[in-house]
Structures are given as structure tokens and as C-alpha cells.
Ligand SMILES: CC(=O)N[C@H]1[C@@H](OP(=O)(O)OP(=O)(O)OC[C@H]2O[C@@H](n3ccc(=O)[nH]c3=O)[C@H](O)[C@@H]2O)O[C@H](CO)[C@@H](O)[C@@H]1O[C@H](C)C(=O)N[C@@H](C)C(=O)N[C@H](CCC(=O)O)C(=O)O
Ligand SMILES: Nc1ncnc2c1ncn2[C@@H]1O[C@H](COP(=O)(O)OP(=O)(O)OP(=O)(O)O)[C@@H](O)[C@H]1O
Ligand SMILES: N[C@H](CCC[C@H](N)C(=O)O)C(=O)O
């Protein structure tokens with residue numbers, strides 16, 4: 287059992303009622319999990335206010351409450367600690383509780399609208415191949431070297447993060463690559479972590495429901511860089527219009543990478559084919575299986591980060607050429623009738639445009655591109671017409687369907703996508719609410735050499751409707767359907 291006062295180290299405390307010189311069992315921010323002698327941190331959330339559940343937490347045996355406001359009635363024998371910011375307090379306490387594990391390894395944070403999973407997962411693969419013990423905290427999974435753990439968030443809550451970082455310490459992990467989402471930063475999930483370096487991929491339209499304005503979204507991402515120490519490195523994409531902005535007033539050692547401008551790390555695309563692309567990085571050529579100009583950026587960011595972390599340049603290039611695509615990122619197969627089916631996690635306008643442009647530049651004849659796409663429920667609604675427009679404009683045929691409608695009406699989401707379709711493209715679109723049916727229709731419509739893109743869900747293996755998740759795997763379904771149709 288730990289002492290409360292020890293884990294409060296570094297927390298901005300406004301007032302205390304009771305003693306902090308007490309032992310406690312576990313740390314919680316959800317009253318529903320609280321047990322005897324636990325600490326409960328009350329957080330004001332987006333749906334409800336944790337302060338409402340203080341009494342319940344105490345009934346369940348909690349002896350310490352961390353809150354922004356004391357309840358009207360205080361219970362004897364319970365310690366109340368008033369803090370300026372409960373989310374920040376939770377993050378710092380979680381780091382202290384797990385003995386600040388981020389300080390015992392090299393933690394690299396990756397932020398940006400698109401490319402975080404790709405960059406972190408490939409850095410994980412690359413450092414594994416280089417012979418290190420490595421950690422990964424990503425949308426798809428958490429890896430403690432070889433051991434895999436499931437996750438429901440891109441950036442998990444501070445307890446989950448620090449718990450796994452401590453496991454990494456115990457396993458002897460030297461490097462950990464972690465996605466830092468804008469929700470994660472806004473909710474201070476990554477506060478109290480010591481980052482050895484941070485990477486910015488790009489910034490485009492997403493999450494404007496949560497952050498309200500693009501400037502607020504951008505400034506949230508920037509906080510990762512604002513928090514870096516002078517010893518850390520900050521690596522940014524110079525070709526992105528917000529790349530340099532991320533480095534303003536940043537104390538870390540600053541580096542840039544670019545394809546179009548004069549960055550510290552530069553690359554050029556020499557050849558682009560369906561099965562890979564040839565890049566020139568600094569003065570060396572590199573063949574990679576990952577295609578599309580967006581992946582050239584990802585590869586260059588990885589190269590630069592690996593160099594900044596001390597790997598030898600030629601070794602990095604050799605290992606980069608061996609890397610496989612990340613699950614659900616331009617994952618494809620070619621059927622009997624040479625129909626190419628691609629599953630990609632493009633769920634933002636920019637990602638969808640990039641993937642479709644990449645497909646279109648690789649077309650060799652007049653094969654059709656049939657896109658199946660939806661937009662998530664309870665997420666940024668303003669993306670919907672834009673994605674509707676992009677899918678219909680850049681495909682021969684677009685089938686609008688459902689992608690995790692959550693609590694919303696799937697039909698209404700689809701109608702919002704349809705609203706973005708220009709009159710000249712209306713003939714190209716079909717709307718089919720049931721995603722399985724939509725994929726089946728795409729397979730039925732496809733002829734020899736055509737290309738099917740199933741976008742938005744990538745590696746996800748579920749469809750979430752009204753709080754229920756049912757098994758759903760785009761890749762498996764499109765493959766089985768083409769096989770069943772004997773195509
Ligand atoms: C909008 C959002 O991000 N919400 C996150 C937030 O929940 P919240 O603010 O809604 O919490 P709330 O329900 O209002 O509850 C407030 C507090 O009361 C507590 N509570 C509540 C009920 C009760 O009975 N007792 C109790 O103590 C809750 O535990 C919480 O501490 O804090 C929770 C705990 O950390 C998160 O699980 C939850 O993520 C939700 C499920 C979510 O879907 N988040 C997505 C949008 C997200 O975070 N995505 C990003 C990736 C985005 C990207 O693509 O970049 C991610 O990093 O995963
Ligand atoms: N560097 C990039 N620039 C633009 N688009 C990209 C880039 N890398 C990947 N994409 C596109 O974005 C999709 C999502 O990529 P990835 O999963 O790596 O992003 P992410 O930032 O982790 O997303 P999330 O915010 O959901 O965690 C890919 O399937 C691809 O279509
Ligand atoms: N990290 C993203 C994932 C979106 C994936 C898409 N399939 C959806 O459900 O909207 C988010 O939370 O907005």
C-alpha cells in the first residue's frame with residue numbers, strides 16, 4: 287500500500303481536509319470501480335460530473351477524494367484534497383503511483399490528424415528488427431515488447447498508460463512509441479509523462495465537434511511540443527502548413543522533414559507502383575512496400591526519428607525496406623478475376639482524398655474504382671458532406687453506408703454525406719445502410735481489373751450501434767464475398 291502524500295507530489299493542491307499521511311489501496315476516476323481504501327478522483331467530463339459520485343464512492347469504501355470543489359458535507363475519516371484541475375492531478379498521481387515509468391525508457395509521442403498509428407507501429411517494427419525491446423501504445427493495440435494487450439482508445443487514460451509503461455520497465459523495454467491524440471492532450475491523459483521526443487505528422491479536418499475550431503484543435507496538438515524538455519527532440523513535417531507552428535516556443539532540439547521544402551531530412555518519390563514505391567532519402571534509394579505520397583511522409587518521419595534516436599542510417603534504410611503495411615492501412619488482396627480490394631482506415635476527408643488519389647494515379651487503364659464508405663456517429667458531423675463529396679468525385683461509383691453509427695440514426699448520417707455530393711456526381715452514388723450489404727453490392731458491381739476501396743474502419747473488427755458492438759471485419763467480408771461470387 288502506498289502513502290497518499292507520496293503520489294500527490296507535483297500536484298497543484300488548493301486545500302486539504304484530513305490527513306495526506308495515509309495509506310491507500312488503488313486509484314480510480316470512475317466511482318463504479320471503487321473499493322475499500324481506494325482514492326477517488328472526481329473529474330468533470332463531457333457527459334456528467336464525477337463530483338456527483340463522491341458520496342457513492344465513499345459508500346463503497348473510498349477514504350480519499352480528490353476534487354475541484356469540496357462537497358457541502360464532509361465525512362469524518364475521509365481525506366478531501368481540493369486541486370485546481372482533477373484531470374491534471376489524475377495524470378500526475380498515476381505517473382507517481384507507477385513510479386514515473388516514462389523516465390526509465392525513451393518515450394516518443396506521435397501526434398497529427400493522420401498517420402499516428404502508421405508511424406508508431408512501423409517504428410515499433412523497425413526497432414524490434416534492430417534488436418531492441420520495444421513498447422507501443424496505439425489505436426490498434428498496446429505492446430509490451432512481444433506481449434499484446436487490447437485497447438479502446440488511441441491514447442488511453444493515465445492509469446492505463448502508466449501501468450503499461452511500468453510493465454515495459456519490468457520487461458526491459460528501451461523505446462516506447464505512443465500515439466498522442468488531441469482528445470488525449472485535451473483531457474491531459476499524457477500529462478506527467480517524460481517524452482524523449484515528439485513527432486508531428488500533419489493537421490487537417492477532424493474532431494471539430496470536440497475542439498470547436500480548427501485553431502483550438504491545432505493548439506491542442508501543439509501542447510505536446512510545448513511540454514518537451516530541452517534534451518528532447520521535436521520533429522515536424524515542414525510541408526504541412528502547421529508544421530513550423532508546432533515548434534514555436536518549443537524548448538526541445540528542433541528538426542524538420544519534407545518532400546517539397548528544404549527540411550533537415552529530405553526525400554523524393556522516384557517511382558510509385560501498386561506493390562510499392564521507390565524513394566530517395568537523403569542520398570540513398572529505398573524500396574518500400576508502402577505506397578502513396580502520404581506514406582512517403584510516414585517513412586521519412588520514421589527514418590528521421592530512428593536517426594535522432596541513434597540508429598545507423600544505412601541500417602535504418604535496410605530495416606525500412608523490410609517493413610510490412612500496418613493492419614487496415616491500405617491492406618489489399620487481388621481476387622481471381624484480378625479485382626483489387628483495398629481496406630483502409632481513412633476516416634477523415636484528407637485521408638480519403640489521399641487514398642483515392644493514390645489509387646487513381648496507379649490506375650493503368652479504364653478500370654472502375656468503387657468506394658464503400660461511411661462516417662462515424664457521435665463524431666464531427668461537418669466531415670460528412672466533405673467525405674461524401676470526395677468519395678463521389680474521386681470514384682467511379684461510391685456506396686454510402688454505416689460506420690459505427692453509435693447513438694445516431696444511420697440514415698441521417700448517410701443523408702448528411704449525400705448533401706455534399708455535387709449534382710454531376712449524383713448518378714455515381716448509391717446509399718445502402720447495411721455495411722455488409724454495401725460491400726456485397728460493391729463486389730457484385732465490380733468487373734475484372736476493377737478496384738474496390740472499403741474505407742473508414744481499417745483494422746476495426748466491430749460495428750458499433752447504440753452502445754452494442756457486433757463482429758464486423760471489412761477485410762474478411764470483402765474477401766469472402768468476392769470468393770463466394772467466384773470473382
Ligand atoms: C469525449 C471523450 O473523449 N470522452 C472520454 C472521457 O469521458 P467523459 O468526459 O465523457 O466522461 P463522463 O462520462 O462525462 O464522466 C465524467 C467522470 O465521471 C465519472 N463517472 C461517471 C459515471 C459514474 O457513475 N461514476 C463516475 O465516477 C467518469 O468515470 C468520469 O471520470 O473520459 C473517459 C475516461 O478517460 C473516456 O473513456 C471517454 O472517451 C470516450 C468513450 C470516447 O469515445 N472518446 C473518443 C472520442 C476518444 O478519446 N478518441 C481519441 C482518438 C481521437 C482521434 O482520432 O484522434 C482517443 O484517444 O481514443
Ligand atoms: N501521413 C499521412 N498523411 C495523410 N493521410 C495519412 C497519413 N498516414 C496515413 N494516412 C491515411 O489515414 C488513415 C489513418 O492512418 P493512421 O491510422 O496511421 O492515422 P491515425 O493518426 O493513427 O488515426 P487515429 O486518429 O484514428 O488514431 C490511413 O488509413 C490512410 O488512409
Ligand atoms: N479515432 C477516430 C476513429 C474513427 C474511426 C471510424 N471508424 C469511426 O468510428 O468514426 C475517432 O474516434 O474519431
Ligand SMILES: [Mg+2]
Pocket residue numbers: 402403404424425426440465
Ligand atoms: Mg491511430
